[in-house]
Amino acid sequence: MNIATRLPASDFLHHCRAEIDQKLANYMDQAGASQRLQDTMRYGLLGGGKRIRPALCLAAAEAVGGQRQIALAPACALEMIHAYSLMHDDLPAMDDDDLRRGRATAHIAFDESSAILAGDALQAEAFRVLATAPRLSAEVKLAMIKALANACGANGMVGGQAIDLESVARTLTLEQLENMHRHKTGALIEASVHLGALAGGVKDAALLDALARYARALGLAFQVQDDLLDIEGDTEVIGKTQGSDIARGKPTYPALLGPQGAREHLARLLAEAHDSLKGLGIQADALHAMADYIVARSH
Amino acid sequence: MNIATRLPASDFLHHCRAEIDQKLANYMDQAGASQRLQDTMRYGLLGGGKRIRPALCLAAAEAVGGQRQIALAPACALEMIHAYSLMHDDLPAMDDDDLRRGRATAHIAFDESSAILAGDALQAEAFRVLATAPRLSAEVKLAMIKALANACGANGMVGGQAIDLESVARTLTLEQLENMHRHKTGALIEASVHLGALAGGVKDAALLDALARYARALGLAFQVQDDLLDIEGDTEVIGKTQGSDIARGKPTYPALLGPQGAREHLARLLAEAHDSLKGLGIQADALHAMADYIVARSH
Numbered sequence: 001m002n003i004a005t006r007l008p009a010s011d012f013l014h015h016c017r018a019e020i021d022q023k024l025a026n027y028m029d030q031a032g033a034s035q036r037l038q039d040t041m042r043y044g045l046l047g048g049g050k051r052i053r054p055a056l057c058l059a060a061a062e063a064v065g066g067q068r069q070i071a072l073a074p075a076c077a078l079e080m081i082h083a084y085s086l087m088h089d090d091l092p093a094m095d096d097d098d099l100r101r102g103r104a105t106a107h108i109a110f111d112e113s114s115a116i117l118a119g120d121a122l123q124a125e126a127f128r129v130l131a132t133a134p135r136l137s138a139e140v141k142l143a144m145i146k147a148l149a150n151a152c153g154a155n156g157m158v159g160g161q162a163i164d165l166e167s168v169a170r171t172l173t174l175e176q177l178e179n180m181h182r183h184k185t186g187a188l189i190e191a192s193v194h195l196g197a198l199a200g201g202v203k204d205a206a207l208l209d210a211l212a213r214y215a216r217a218l219g220l221a222f223q224v225q226d227d228l229l230d231i232e233g234d235t236e237v238i239g240k241t242q243g244s245d246i247a248r249g250k251p252t253y254p255a256l257l258g259p260q261g262a263r264e265h266l267a268r269l270l271a272e273a274h275d276s277l278k279g280l281g282i283q284a285d286a287l288h289a290m291a292d293y294i295v296a297r298s299h
Numbered sequence: 300m301n302i303a304t305r306l307p308a309s310d311f312l313h314h315c316r317a318e319i320d321q322k323l324a325n326y327m328d329q330a331g332a333s334q335r336l337q338d339t340m341r342y343g344l345l346g347g348g349k350r351i352r353p354a355l356c357l358a359a360a361e362a363v364g365g366q367r368q369i370a371l372a373p374a375c376a377l378e379m380i381h382a383y384s385l386m387h388d389d390l391p392a393m394d395d396d397d398l399r400r401g402r403a404t405a406h407i408a409f410d411e412s413s414a415i416l417a418g419d420a421l422q423a424e425a426f427r428v429l430a431t432a433p434r435l436s437a438e439v440k441l442a443m444i445k446a447l448a449n450a451c452g453a454n455g456m457v458g459g460q461a462i463d464l465e466s467v468a469r470t471l472t473l474e475q476l477e478n479m480h481r482h483k484t485g486a487l488i489e490a491s492v493h494l495g496a497l498a499g500g501v502k503d504a505a506l507l508d509a510l511a512r513y514a515r516a517l518g519l520a521f522q523v524q525d526d527l528l529d530i531e532g533d534t535e536v537i538g539k540t541q542g543s544d545i546a547r548g549k550p551t552y553p554a555l556l557g558p559q560g561a562r563e564h565l566a567r568l569l570a571e572a573h574d575s576l577k578g579l580g581i582q583a584d585a586l587h588a589m590a591d592y593i594v595a596r597s598h
Contacts, residue, residue, distance in 0.1 A: 033458025033482045034465060041453065088419060093411035112392035113464050116415065117457050120387060123419065124452030127426045131444040138437035145430040145444060153423030154340060158416050159332025165412050166333060183332045 012286050013293065016055040016075075019068075021046065023076050027129060032121065040110045040118035041125075045083040048101045052222075052294065053078040053188060057196035059286035060211060066200025073133035074144055074195040077126040081152050082188060084122035087115045089161060095248070123152070136199060144195050151191035160184025169249035177251055178220060185226075186219030193218075193287075207280060214276035214287065221269035222294050224262055227252040231259065233298065270295045311585050312592065315354040315374075318367075320345065322375050326428060331420070339409045339417035340424075344382040347400040351521075351593065352377040352487060356495035358585035359510060365499025372432035373443055373494040376425040380451050381487060383421035386414045388460060394547070422451070435498060443494050450490035459483025468548035476550055477519060484525075485518030492517075492586075506579060513575035513586065520568035521593050523561055526551040530558065532597065569594045 024045055032038040054075030061071035090097040090105040091112060098108050107115035130145050150156055160183025167180060193215035194208065202208055230245045231254050245252050253262040273291040277284040323344055331337040353374030360370035389396040389404040390411060397407050406414035429444050449455055459482025466479060492514035493507065501507055529544045530553050544551050552561040572590040576583040 030454070032453030032461075033455075033478075034453075034461035036465060037453055037458060037461035084419075088415055091412075091415065093415060113390075114461070116387055116390065116392060117461050117464075120383075120418070120422065121453040121457040123422050124448045124455075124457065127444060128448035128452060131441050131448060138441050141441060142430050142437050145426060149423045149427035149430060153427060154331030154333075154336055154420035155329070156332075156423075158420040158423065159336060162331075162333035162336035162413070162416050165416075166335065179332075 010293065012059065012289060013051065013055050016058050016068075017051045019058075019072065020051050020054045020075055020079065023072050024079060027076060027080075027125065036110070036114055037117055037121060040087075040106055040114040041122055043109060044087045044106045044115070044118055045080060045122060047103065049079070049083070050297070050299075051079060052290070053082050053192040056189065056192040056215070056218075056287075056290055057199070059290055060193045060196025061200035063282045063284050063287050064197050064200035064202045064207070065283070066196075070135050071196050071199035073129050073136075074148075074199050075192075077129045077133075077144075077148065078188065078192050078195065080122045080126040080129065081148065081157070084119035084126075085152070085157055085161070085188075087119040087122075091115060094161070094165065133199075140198055143198055147191055147194050147198070151187040156183055156187035156191075157185075160187065164250070167251050170251065172251040172256070174256060177253065177256060180251075181220060181223040182216070185223050186216060189219035189222060190215040207282070210276055210280050214273050214291075217269045217272040217276060218291055218294060221266055221273060221291070224253045224266040224269065225295055225297065227254055228259070228262055228266070229297075229299065266295060309592065311358065311588060312350065312354050315357050315367075316350045318357075318371065319350050319353045319374055319378065322371050323378060326375060326379075326424065335409070335413055336416055336420060339386075339405055339413040340421055342408060343386045343405045343414070343417055344379060344421060346402065348378070348382070349596070349598075350378060351589070352381050352491040355488065355491040355514070355517075355586075355589055356498070358589055359492045359495025360499035362581045362583050362586050363496050363499035363501045363506070364582070365495075369434050370495050370498035372428050372435075373447075373498050374491075376428040376432075376443075376447065377487065377491050377494065379421045379425040379428065380447065380456070383418035383425075384451070384456055384460070384487075386418040386421075390414060393460070393464065432498075439497055442497055446490055446493050446497070450486040455482055455486035455490075456484075459486065463549070466550050469550065471550040471555070473555060476552065476555060479550075480519060480522040481515070484522050485515060488518035488521060489514040506581070509575055509579050513572050513590075516568045516571040516575060517590055517593060520565055520572060520590070523552045523565040523568065524594055524596065526553055527558070527561055527565070528596075528598065565594060 028042050028045060057075040057078055058068045058071050062068050086100060087106045089095050090100055091107055097105050106118060127145060130141055130148060133141055160180055163180040164184055190212060193211050197208060197211050253265060257265055270291060274288060277287055327341050327344060356374040356377055357367045357370050361367050385399060386405045388394050389399055390406055396404050405417060426444060429440055429447060432440055451457065459479055462479040463483055489511060492510050496507060496510050552564060556564055569590060573587060576586055
């Protein structure tokens with residue numbers, strides 16, 4: 001059933017979440033060598049989360065005419081990478097966060113070594129899931145693995161986290177700030193849309209390019225909204241400590257552009273995301289709705 | 300040139316090392332988003348190391364009649380996984396080691412966050428390298444990715460490290476000790492031989508099984524020798540702190556079987572590795588030589 005084209009984002013996300021959470025739980029049922037390691041992996045992966053990346057993956061697959069089910073494995077792989085990155089980013093040696101999604105971070109609930117190992121294992125599991133994804137050709141699976149590895153490695157997400165740590169207490173230009181976020185959060189959001197499109201059977205380079213433009217604008221918009229929530233949000237609602245970016249001296253969009261300037265920048269990025277989807281001849285309602293949701297979200 | 304069949308292990312390893320080190324350096328030349336991250340990755344990956352896993356991969360490929368060159372990419376991927384695991388295992392929250400390969404561990408030479416991120420990025424890079432390996436079919440590459448992901452995840456290497464941390468100051472049975480090592484070091488050594496055989500074009504299940512028996516015995520032998528070096532080796536020669544396993548209360552073969560019992564166990568495993576290669580109709584000289592080298596090594 002194609003539900004993407006007739007439901008608002010909240011309903012689309014609600015449907016996706018149920019499917020994704022069930023599938024993620026299934027993957028975690030495969031017993032690991034250590035019970036404690038498995039428990040930590042489950043804690044980091046299954047403990048809530050908005051599931052924005054997998055939902056984008058499913059929305060992109062449906063938008064290009066594919067069945068949502070065929071994108072479920074790559075959607076789960078993306079969430080595994082995201083969950084591992086949160087567990088590692090929260091570590092004392094990194095962002096040193098005690099609170100995530102409204103509860104203790106993994107290294108607080110378990111311990112540091114468990115959080116490191118659970119993250120490591122989730123990254124491996126993400127690639128295993130892609131390599132064994134059902135109903136996709138070997139070529140498509142390899143293209144996905146290559147795209148995900150690029151998106152989450154030294155030239156993508158991990159590179160962005162490294163830049164982030166180096167940028168604490170430094171003043172960045174808008175260009176430098178965007179470069180950091182394009183790596184740190186943008187690369188995986190772009191990969192989410194790209195993997196969904198690949199699962200949906202897209203081979204047309206122009207269509208992939210247009211979807212990449214959408215995802216790039218969306219990835220930056222996501223971060224601007226994150227920064228705005230850090231100064232305007234409520235700790236209980238956002239699920240992490242309000243004001244923690246500022247307290248750590250992290251460069252943010254509101255600090256650079258002012259709150260009003262950041263809101264205007266956000267509006268421009270949202271418009272760019274919507275514009276990128278025009279005239280493609282695809283069923284982009286869910287992708288449009290996801291863009292609106294990401295910008296309007298309160299956590 | 301097939302050099303595996305007419306040179307002793309030291310010469311084979313010497314040749315392999317030069318090829319592998321060059322190739323690894325090439326992979327690291329691809330600029331990452333952060334210079335410091337790249338430097339840490341290079342430090343962990345290119346700073347020495349015996350290159351046993353990649354050499355086993357090349358030896359297996361040649362043994363089954365493949366060209367060594369075709370196994371070079373998977374060989375490098377295996378070493379990237381090994382290097383990442385060392386950087387993470389050495390962290391203060393894990394084994395807390397200051398010395399590795401005769402010099403400061405990555406988190407001492409750089410810092411903890413750099414060591415965590417460099418490990419994370421090397422894992423992603425390993426899968427990227429496999430997905431883009433030249434002159435191998437999509438099916439073979441996918442089989443390799445699946446095997447590597449299994450070998451290094453929760454049911455393999457990372458699971459073994461979790462068991463290891465849980466076993467400190469506990470008395471294990473021989474069965475429990477072997478289960479830990481089969482995961483922690485054995486899985487990646489088995490994958491090294493398996494990936495080499497796949498690159499060399501093996502499809503015959505019986506041959507893959509025989510090579511797996513060889514690799515399993517070798518993986519355990521490797522660990523027994525490691526434990527013996529920890530009590531009998533010289534810190535300067537082994538490149539890490541002598542006696543550190545005992546100081547941490549880690550269960551070891553000599554502690555369980557006595558030094559003489561451990562040496563006898565080692566001899567049995569070595570004989571099993573050699574026996575596994577008999578009657579297969581392959582050019583197994585380099586695999587035999589690698590087994591002798593691993594048991595006789597002084598570091």
